Amino acid sequence: MFLERQAPMSPRRQRPRESPALVAFGRQMRLLREAKNVKQETLAHLTKVSAPQVSKIEAGKRRATRAFAVAVDDYLGAGDALVNLWEDLNKDGHPVPIWFDWPVIEADAAMLVCYEQSVMPGLAQTPAYASAILHGNQEAVEARISRQTIITGDDKTVPPTLVIMVDEQALYRPVGTAETMKEQLEHLIALSLLPNVTVQVVLTSGEHNGNSGSFVLATMADRSEVAYVETAIRPITTDNPEDLSELARTLVDLRARTLTREMSCELIRKVVQEKWT
Template identity: 75%
Template structure:
């Protein structure tokens, strides 16, 4: 399920409020950002982003900083106040930024080709002819090929896709054939792995699609599709469920080469 088109705010009041409080507590103790970075093993630029409201902090990070600054739980309480039902708020607007900054992305899709691997025609069909949304989706794909602003390599991208997505028609047969051929081409890129998950029987992946982003500091954020709307979370309990699901899915996945053979077969036999 694709998230509804919404105008994303350029900044989050919740993240800004947390960052300002953390900065005040740190400066009151005369502690430098570099010290927090060293002790938490989070890079200096990442700590700066947290204090400037441009990056969410994980609970483990907040707990450590709260104790080190002798905040008496004030920082933890604020972090919890800015969360709803264990999920950081806002729950949707910051995913494109997380996606662009990730060191590794692992996605599972049970019914469609993942957005970062879609062709323009497939994207346009799945988005019901919304050209603006389709163009934006294709534009996002640059993160898989272009170097980062800091010169670092594009992220590792692992695609786990249920075999039924290869046979589920989106658009015309020509659209599907082109899409599967594109998926094959994408699978040959050095930073991308495509594996088909055999769909027979029951497995945890039937519950829904998701993406897990691993950041440079090794923290994780998950984007989970639900019947109502997608949500973004770094809650440890959520990440644990996703991790267990990934273990189950990978046990059912074909190797890279066997996956390519199956994709070629479906493209040839069903969509030609």
């Protein structure tokens, strides 16, 4: 299977470690905190995040959630100054800049639930499948495959719990050659054997909320949630409570139409034999 013969993954692409938007929020938060002679550890205890995370938020290296901004603003008596700044930097339901935010969240998540409507999730794609999707852009393929290092973790990191929900139609939709599809589906089965990974097939049966599009829901170590939603124009990263509630309802609908792990693997094997072999 693909997992057993995969070549060493390319190093992660280096991304800028700071963004003006995150730095601006962090600087304002630090000024407000220091004006009140409050320590970072106090805010960490208040918001139930670690002190290093608070430090990274102030340094512009980590995005704060809205709930964090509200709690800190209220504790510091900032009169909504910090909340208003957070909202200014998160207009249209997604934080600025999007390119900075999601890779950090994905790598730090304790749990990732991925739903894909028409193709395989990026975290589960083989190089050949990714190359077909990305029209042979090798740099983009390497960047996508390098993200998959989070699935198994390393000596210093614990891999997240990963739930991959694939719409049944994606098993039949040709991407690349028949060999590409065969390898891809066998890779899905191999992934499902990992202790931290669950692969499930969502049966294609009429209308359901998942028809609105693909998404990934990340649950962080502090139990906060952030979602990545794909649209025709651009991807959106959001922790807006209304957005998360809508995705929660969608997941309930999807899970009612989802096969068990064992039944999903059986169906995938059947499709490999009947369609792609």
